[in-house]
Amino acid sequence: MTTAPTFILNDGKAMPQLGFGVWQISDAAAAAVIKTAVSIGYRSIDTAAYYKNEIGVGRGVRECGVDRKDLFVTTKLWNTRHGYDEAFKAFDESMERLGLDYIDLYLIHWPVAGSEKYVDAWKAFVKLRESGRVKSIGVSNFMEEHLERIIGETGVKPVLDQIEIHPFFQQKGLTTILRDQGIFPEAWSPLGKGKSVELPAIIEMARKYGKSPAQIIIRWHLQSGRIVIPKSxxxxRLRENFEALDFVLDDADVAAMDALDRNERMDMDPRTFTGLDLM
Ligand SMILES: NC(=O)c1ccc[n+]([C@@H]2O[C@H](COP(=O)([O-])OP(=O)(O)OC[C@H]3O[C@@H](n4cnc5c(N)ncnc54)[C@H](OP(=O)(O)O)[C@@H]3O)[C@@H](O)[C@H]2O)c1
Known part of the structure; x- marks a missing residue:
């Protein structure tokens, strides 16, 4: 069976480069999707308290037949739970729902515009990592100023920053800043929420390789050195996406994909999004 390459994070832990996201998969459906994905070869699963499917994800992880140590489970702290004590409580609630002894990666989901409580949440994350119940800690949707704050206050760098990246929104500037600090970029909505597969340039490239547009896009993420978590x-489609591991794009085609960038964000902007009215 094909396996995804692993990256060594800045804390020495290993993480598969290709995983899958479970946003918008219901709690009831999540366990079955995880079992299918694991049978295909996926070992990394990205959920969040916000996705309201941690119970099903935990069941899938426990029942999928692969040793826990060979799986990589990520979940995230929601925006309303920032602050030091609140982050511990929210973590305990996630662990209760997941029914796992530890998680591999815990992320602050968003910095939350207009608030600085993410700094206290990060201090709690550092303690959670020391406790061993979280193996690695990271962030999501953090911009340069947020990274500077948490690293300045604690001296601890996140292992990765999970950010919106797809062909029309590539965040090249932020990615360079992350790489300079030894922080991996992880692409969320890597297929542009499924819309990028309709781009004529990608359809044409897919024909050239005899692959699907989604495989071209995932392959481009992989060859660009990003961690990537397409959802299906x-x-x-889960299988199709995993089979992006099995071919190689020419350098010229990677460059052609890079050139599609239009700086067009599809989703919320961390500079203005609070999400405090959600969940
Ligand atoms: N940190 C954050 O703030 C944040 C925000 C958004 C997402 N995420 C994470 O990133 C993951 C992925 O992002 P996403 O779900 O927004 O978008 P995405 O992975 O870019 O796209 C998912 C969409 O593409 C479709 N799709 C998947 N494979 C396909 C294929 N081979 N051909 C055609 N269509 C395909 C899916 O439909 P089907 O399911 O019907 O196949 C779904 O509608 C999420 O699940 C979540 O874990 C994180």
Whole structure:
């Protein structure tokens, strides 16, 4: 069976470069999707308290037949739970729902515009890592100023920053800043929420390689050195996406993908998004 390459994070832990996201997969459906994905070869699963499917994800992880130590589970702290004590409580609640002894990666989901409580949340994350119940700690949707704050206050760098990256929104500037600090970029909505597969330039490239547009996009993320977590609830597409591991794009085609950038964000902007009214 094909396995995804692993990256060694800045804390020495290993993480598969290709995983899958379970946003918008219901709690009831999550366990079955995880079992299917694991049978295909996926070992890394990205969930969040916000996705309201941690119970199903935990069940899938426990029942999928692969040793816990060979799986990589990520979950995230939601925006309303920032602050030092609150982060511990929210973590305990996630662990209760997941029914796991530890998670591999805990992320601050968003910095939350207009608040600095993410700094206290990060201090709690550092303690959680020391406790061993979280193996690695990271962030999501953090910009340069947020990274400077948490690193300045604690001296601890996140292992990765999970950010929106797809062909029309590549965040090259932030990615360079992350790489300079030894922080991996992880692409969320890597297929542009499924919209990027309709781009004519990508469809044409897919024809050239005899691959699907989604495989071209995932392959581009992989060759660009990003961690990538496409979501699918469909067994055929889960397999198709995993098979992006099995071919190589020419350098010229990677450059052609890089050139598609239009700086067009599809989702919330961390400079203005609070999400405090959600969940
Ligand atoms: N940190 C954050 O703030 C944040 C925000 C958004 C997402 N995320 C994470 O990133 C993951 C992925 O992002 P996303 O779900 O927004 O978008 P995405 O992975 O870019 O796209 C998912 C969409 O593409 C479709 N799709 C998947 N594989 C396909 C294929 N081979 N061909 C055609 N269509 C395909 C899926 O439909 P089917 O399911 O029907 O296949 C779904 O509609 C999420 O699940 C979540 O874990 C994180």
């Amino acid at each position: 609830a469909n067994p055929g």
